Amino acid sequence: MLKYTVKRLLFFVPILLGVATVTFFLIYVLPGDPVLSMVGERYDQETIDQLRAEMHLDRPIWVQYGHFIAALARLDLGTSYVTGEPVWDSVRERFPYTFRLALAAMLISVLIGVGVGVVAAWKWRTPFDYLAMGGTVVGISMPVFWLGVLLIYFFSMKLHVLPASGYGDGSIRYMVLPAFTLAQASSAYVARMTRSSMLDVIREQYIQTARAKGVSEVKTIFGHGLRNALLPVITVVGTDFGSFLSGAVLTESIFAWPGLGRFTLDAILKRDIPAIQGAVLFMAALFMTVNLVVDLAYAWVDPRIKLDRDEEAG
Amino acid sequence: MLRRVASQKTGLIGFILVAIVLLAAVAAPIVAPYDPYEMNMDEALQPPSWSHPLGTDVLGRDMMSRLVYGARISLKVSVLSRLISLLIGTLLGLLAGYIGGRIDTLVMRLADVTLAYPGLLLLIAVIAAVGPSLSSLTIALGIVGWAAVARIVRAQVLSIKEREYILAIRALGSRPESIVLRHLLPNCLSQMIIIFSMGLGMGIMAESSMSFLGLGAQPPAPSWGSMISSGLDYLRVAPWLSLAPGIGITIAVLGFNLLGDAFRDVLDPKLRNL
C-alpha cells in the first residue's frame, strides 16, 4: 500500500512537468504576435520592440522555456498581456466560482444519481427502471451547451422563475441552472453506476439473509445495499470532477459564470498567452490531484482494485 | 455479430438511430430538399412549413437540408478522428507492450501527460494554437484520443504476450513483426472495435462542442454545433434554429452510445460497467 502511494506521488511531479512542457510548446506556436494584443490603434514599432524585449520574447525559445519553468517553480504564472494582472492572482480569484459550481453540480448528481439508481435497482425491470435507464442514456447523449440553452429558454425566458446568467449576489437561485447543466451527464452516470452496483449487492448473500430475517425491504435496500454500493459511486463522482472542469468551459460561457472556465475561454479569445497557460496548467494540475486522491482513497479502501490499477499504470 | 447486437433491445434502438444518421449522411444530396449552402434572403427566418420542414435560417437557407448535411460533417470528423486515435494508439500500445523497457515507460508517461488534461481543455489549447478549421479539429481530436487506446491495447498485449503459444512461436524463431501482426493484433481486434464504436459518440459530441465555441467548423459549413450557436440570437423569434440541431446531436450520440454498449456486451461481457 505504502509502496503504491509513494510510487503514485513520485510520478506526479514529472507528469506535471510534462504537462507544463506540452502546454508551453503548444501555446508557443500560436499565430500572431502577443505584443500586438497589448497595444491598440496607431502603435509605433519602438513601443513594440521595447515590450517584446521586456517579455523576453526576443530570446530563443529554450531561454523562454527556462524562464517559464523557473517562474512556475515559484508559482509565478506570469502577467496577463491583456489586464496586466498576475495570472496566479486571477486564477485564485476565479477558481472559487468554478469550485462552488462544481460542488453544487456534484451534490446534484449524487442526489439525483443515487436516488434514481437506488429506486431503479429496487424496482428492477419495472417501467420505472426502464424509464430511468432510458432517461440516463439520453442524458449522457445530450450536449451540455444545448441543455444549458434549453434551461435558459424555459426557466428564464418563458417562465421567468430563475436568473439566466451570472453569479448575482451569490444566492442559490443563480446557481441552479448552471449547476444542473453541469451535473447532467454525471448524474446519469452515477444513476447507472448506483443501479448496477446495488443490483450486485442485492444479489449477495447477506441481503438474502437479512430478508430472510424479516427486515423490511426498504430498510434492507437503504441500510445494507446502499452503503455497500456507494463506493464505486464515489469513484465516479471523484473522477467526474475532471469532466466538471472541462464542462465548466462550456457551461460558464453560456451562463456568464465568472469562473475559471470562462476565464480560459476569454484568454483564448484574446490570445492572452500567460493566462491560457496558467489556466490550463492549473486545471490540469487540479485534475491530476483529484484523480490521485480518488485512486489512493480507492486503493486504500479496496486493495483488490489497487492491484488492477497498479498493473495497468505499469 | 451484428445479429447478436441487434438482438438486444437497446442495441436495436442504437442500430436504428445510427442507421438514420448514416443514411442522412450518405444520401444527403437525395434526402435534402435544397442546397444547404444556397441562400435566399427573401425567405429568411421562415417558420417550419411544408416547403421547409424545419424552417429557414437568417440567410434563408433550408434548415432541414443543413441538418442533413450536418450529419456528414459530424460523422466525417468523428470517424476520421477515431481512426487517427486508433492508429496512433494501437501502434504505440503494441510497441510499448511488446518491446517493453524504456519505450514502454516513455509511451506510458506520454499517455499519462495526455490524460492529465481534463476533457476538452487540451483540445481547446491545440485548436487555439493551430487556428480553427474542421481538418485541424479532426487531427487534434485524433491526437488527443491516442492515449486511452494505447493503454488498453498495451494491457491486452501484456496479457497475451506471455501465453504459452506465443512463447512457443517465438521459440520457433518467428520474426517479431509477424508475431505482432498475426497473433497480437488479431487478439486486440475486439477491443479495438469496442473502443472505436464507443468513441464515435464522444467524437460527435466533441465536434459539436468545439464548433459551438467557434473552434471547429467554419462558415458556411452546416455543423450542428455552429448551427446551435448561430441560432442563439434568434432563440426567441426562431427557436427551431437552435432546437433542431440539438436534437440531431442527441440522436446521433445516443445511437452510437447504445450501439457501442451493445458491441461491448457482445464482444467482451467482462468490460460491463467499466
Add this chain to the structure above:
Amino acid sequence: MAHGEFPRYVAHTTLLVLIAASLAGCGNPESDSRTLFLALETPPNKIDPALAVDVAGGQIVSLIYQGLVRFSPEGKLEPDAATAWEIEDDGHRYVFTMDRQARFSDGSAVTAGDVVSSFERVLAPRSLSSRRWVLDRIRGAGEFSDGKTASVAGLSTRGDSTVVIELAEPFRPFIELLGMPAARIVHANSGPATGESTDSIPVGSGMWMLGDWRRGDYVSLVPNRHHPEHARNIDEIRYRIIPQAFTRIAEYESGTLDILKIPLAELDRYLSDPANSEFIQSRPELRVLYIGLNTQRGPLKDVRVRRALNMAVNVDQIIEVLTGGRGVRATGSVPPTLGGYEERDAYPYDPQGARRELSAAGFPEGFSIEVWQRDSPDGNRIVEAVQGYLREVGVEVRIVKREWSAFKEAVGQGKVDAFFLDWYADYPDAENFLFPLFHSANVGGGGNRAFLKNADVDALIERSHALTDPEEAWAVYAETDRMIYDLAPWIYLYFPRSFVLVSPRVLGYVYPALYLGEDFSTIQKN
C-alpha cells in the same frame, strides 16, 4: 467488507449536508431600487485612461474621469473640468480656464498641474499607452516621448487654474480629441502608465468612482460625492458582463437588467409590442461596417475588380434582412450625422455587371480570396451573406476567423486579402474616419488596412486639417469621401442604428450619440 465503512459513509453524508448548507446560506437580499444594472458584452481590459482601448473601458473611463471637455449625450462638446477655453494664434494655442469646483474623489482640487501631469503620463517614454496619438500634436510631444526633454514644450500652466496648450500645427479637431479617454485627467500622484498594476487605478474627478471590480462578473461604480453634480438618486451603477445576447434579453425580462441594447434579432418583436415600444430609444451610431479590400494584393489591385465586388453584394437586402431595414447604406465612410456627409449614388446591385467587370479585368472565371473576421454573431451573419453573394459572381470566399491580435497583426501587415471590420468614431468628426482609415501615413496598423496609397486623397485630407471654418472643412471632407468611394477600397456596407430598451422603472436616461457621452447623474429608479 462492510466493516469500517459506516463511518465514512456518515462522513460523506455530513459533507454533502455541509455543502448544501454553505450553498444555501450565502444569499443576501440586495436593494435593487438604488442600483442601476447595465450589461457589457465583453469585460473591459483596463480602466486606466492612458491604457483603456476597448469600448467598454472607454465608457467606464468617461464616467470616472473628467476631461477638460466632454461630450454631452447628444454628442456636443461641452465644458467639463474646464469652464471655458479660447483658441488663439490661428489655432496654434488653446487656453483653458479650470473649474474651481472640480474635485477628485479624494476631495483634493483639480488643478492645471494635474492636467499637465496627466498628459505627460500618456506621452511619457515608458508609457504603454497606445493612444499617444491623441496628444502627439502638442508641440514637443515627440521629443518628450523619446526622452529628449523633461517636459512637453507645448504644455504649460498659468497659476493653478489656467492650462495653455500649444500645437505644432493647427489641427481643427484637436478640441474634440481632448474629450477622448486618453485625455482625461488623473490625480498628479498617479503611478506611471506602464500597466504593471491594475490595483492602483488612478483617482479621477468624474461623477463616478470605481466601487468594486470583479473581473468576469461586474464592474461597479459609486458616486463621487465631491463632484457637485453627483448622482443623488442611485447609489451604484453595476455593469454586469453578459456575453450572450439571448441571456441579456432573459435578464432584462426578469428585471435584473435596467437597460438593454436590443439585439437586431429581437428588434421587430420589441418594436411591435406596444408595452415596450414607448420605452425604446434609438440613435444612429457613429460607426461604419465594411469589408476592407487590400488594394495592394492580387486581383484586388485592380479598381475594376473592387468596384465589381461592390456591385456583386446586395447591401440593401443585407440591411433589410439582418437589421430589419434599420441601417443606412454606406456610400462613403462618413456617417450621415456628421458634417462632411453627402448623399451619393450607391454602386448598383448588378451581378451580371459585376461579372462583366471581372471579365474585363481579366478574371472571367472569378478567383478566390480569404476574408478575415473576428468571431461575433452579427459579423458572422454579414460575412456569410457576403460570401454567398460573391459566390454568385464566381468569387470564392474562404472565411478565416481569428481573435483580435492575430487578426490585427495579419491584416496590419497586409497578409490578408480582405477583412470584415467596423470603425467607431472616437470623436464626432469626419476627420476621425478619413485620416486614420485612408491616409497613406496610416497604412497597416494605423487604421488604413486597405493599404490605400493615393496622393490626391492624402493631399485633400491634409488640407482639411488646417481649415478652421467647419463649413469649409466639411466640403473638403465630402470631396475626399467621394474620391475614395470611387476607388472602392472597401465593400461598403452600412451605418448601423442602435436601439435600447429602458426599463419603465428607470427615469431620466438619455441614450448617448457617442459611447463616451453616458451621463447617469440625473437618473432615478422606482
